[in-house]
Amino acid sequence: MSHKKRNYRKRDLVEDEGETSAPVKISDDPSGSLSRLSFADEEVLVVPKQTAKPKRPKETSSAATATTAATEQSIEPASIASQQDDPIVLLKCAKKKLSVRRLPDRGRGVCAEEDISAGQTLLEEDSYAAVVDDNNLSRRCSGCFGEAKKLSRCSACKVVHYCSSVCQKRDWVTSHQEECKAFVKVGRPVPTAIRVYSEVENLENRMYRTNPTFELLIVLLISTEELHEYNSPPIASIQLQTFAQIAMVVRDCVTEAAMPSASETIDLWCRFTTNSFSILDGEMVDVGVGVYPATAMINHSCWPNCVVVFEGARILVRSIRPIKRGEEITQSYIDIAEPVSRRRADLRQRYFFLCQCELCERTSKVLSDVALAG
Numbered sequence: 001m002s003h004k005k006r007n008y009r010k011r012d013l014v015e016d017e018g019e020t021s022a023p024v025k026i027s028d029d030p031s032g033s034l035s036r037l038s039f040a041d042e043e044v045l046v047v048p049k050q051t052a053k054p055k056r057p058k059e060t061s062s063a064a065t066a067t068t069a070a071t072e073q074s075i076e077p078a079s080i081a082s083q084q085d086d087p088i089v090l091l092k093c094a095k096k097k098l099s100v101r102r103l104p105d106r107g108r109g110v111c112a113e114e115d116i117s118a119g120q121t122l123l124e125e126d127s128y129a130a131v132v133d134d135n136n137l138s139r140r141c142s143g144c145f146g147e148a149k150k151l152s153r154c155s156a157c158k159v160v161h162y163c164s165s166v167c168q169k170r171d172w173v174t175s176h177q178e179e180c181k182a183f184v185k186v187g188r189p190v191p192t193a194i195r196v197y198s199e200v201e202n203l204e205n206r207m208y209r210t211n212p213t214f215e216l217l218i219v220l221l222i223s224t225e226e227l228h229e230y231n232s233p234p235i236a237s238i239q240l241q242t243f244a245q246i247a248m249v250v251r252d253c254v255t256e257a258a259m260p261s262a263s264e265t266i267d268l269w270c271r272f273t274t275n276s277f278s279i280l281d282g283e284m285v286d287v288g289v290g291v292y293p294a295t296a297m298i299n300h301s302c303w304p305n306c307v308v309v310f311e312g313a314r315i316l317v318r319s320i321r322p323i324k325r326g327e328e329i330t331q332s333y334i335d336i337a338e339p340v341s342r343r344r345a346d347l348r349q350r351y352f353f354l355c356q357c358e359l360c361e362r363t364s365k366v367l368s369d370v371a372l373a374g
């Protein structure tokens with residue numbers, strides 16, 4: 001795992017030790033809405049082993065055709081954990097025994113440390129940062145993400161709406177106070193992605209000063225170097241121009257203290273784009289965007305053993321078939337009804353990686369064997 005991140009933070013953490021006049025202390029949060037940080041408590045950490053990172057094999061050209069049903073049915077989930085080093089971290093916030101481990105070809109991933117039956121909730125996580133999306137700003141409460149007949153608008157920024165004063169007060173303390181000033185300053189609608197990104201920036205700046213475990217949390221999100229190493233083509237070369245444009249708007253949206261440098265903006269944006277989730281309502285309609293650091297550790301598979309569902313802005317990971325101890329926990333980032341070529345293209349375009357799941361690997365092999373034989 002790379003520990004080369006926003007370097008100033010470690011130094012500041014030491015300097016800030018013992019500070020008592022912080023505007024928000026995690027332990028003072030009566031709502032408990034910040035308890036998500038507890039998964040990174042030092043007591044659950046196992047000292048990470050510095051191992052060499054696995055390299056990706058090159059994609060075979062035969063992967064660009066349809067999937068084979070026979071291949072899909074013969075998949076047996078591999079027991080991964082037993083073949084690997086010690087866990088990087090045990091997920092204390094999980095409902096089942098889960099660990100984060102380094103896995104071949106896909107960075108880190110989550111593994112079961114016990115047998116889990118189908119239909120179980122493995123993990124429940126409050127958002128680290130979450131915003132209602134542009135289309136729903138006047139229809140959904142920005143506190144609980146619920147729909148209500150009557151919503152009250154924030155009188156200062158006139159952008160976000162709330163169903164109750166409880167939701168408004170909680171959102172003010174956790175995020176809206178800085179965001180509100182930014183909306184007033186910018187004076188025009190700020191797109192969803194930039195709103196949630198700015199919330200991460202502002203929270204990061206506030207939290208690392210008040211909670212040392214924050215440093216551990218951000219370590220768990222994939223970094224730019226890891227994206228460069230594992231992802232092909234590299235994210236920055238595709239999106240550098242977009243980053244530059246985003247950086248301009250972000251600068252208007254974050255407090256002066258949280259102002260990122262250009263490289264910090266790119267770094268956090270990379271982590272953000274590959275780790276954020278669309279928040280869906282009960283009818284699977286997009287409601288907002290959120291960042292969930294523990295759930296973001298779960299890799300994609302085109303034959304997943306889990307799905308994610310939402311309760312408001314809270315994320316739940318549920319098993320859809322039995323999972324053996326040692327097996328990797330997986331979810332699907334995309335529509336898995338598509339053939340392998342489309343799935344891989346979609347994952348490349350939206351998430352910048354070549355899928356190495358067992359289904360894609362086996363399908364590619366079958367297709368290349370067929371091509372060689374024919």
Ligand SMILES: C[S@@+](CC[C@H](N)C(=O)[O-])C[C@H]1O[C@@H](n2cnc3c(N)ncnc32)[C@H](O)[C@@H]1O
Pocket residue numbers: 105106107108109220221222227230231274275296297298299300301351352353354355356357
């Ligand atoms: C949300 S993160 C998952 C956690 C990540 N493996 C880590 O170490 O932080 C998504 C990234 O994981 C990797 N990844 C996830 N699923 C993969 C898969 N099926 N094949 C290859 N890489 C995958 C890609 O690098 C992707 O950009």
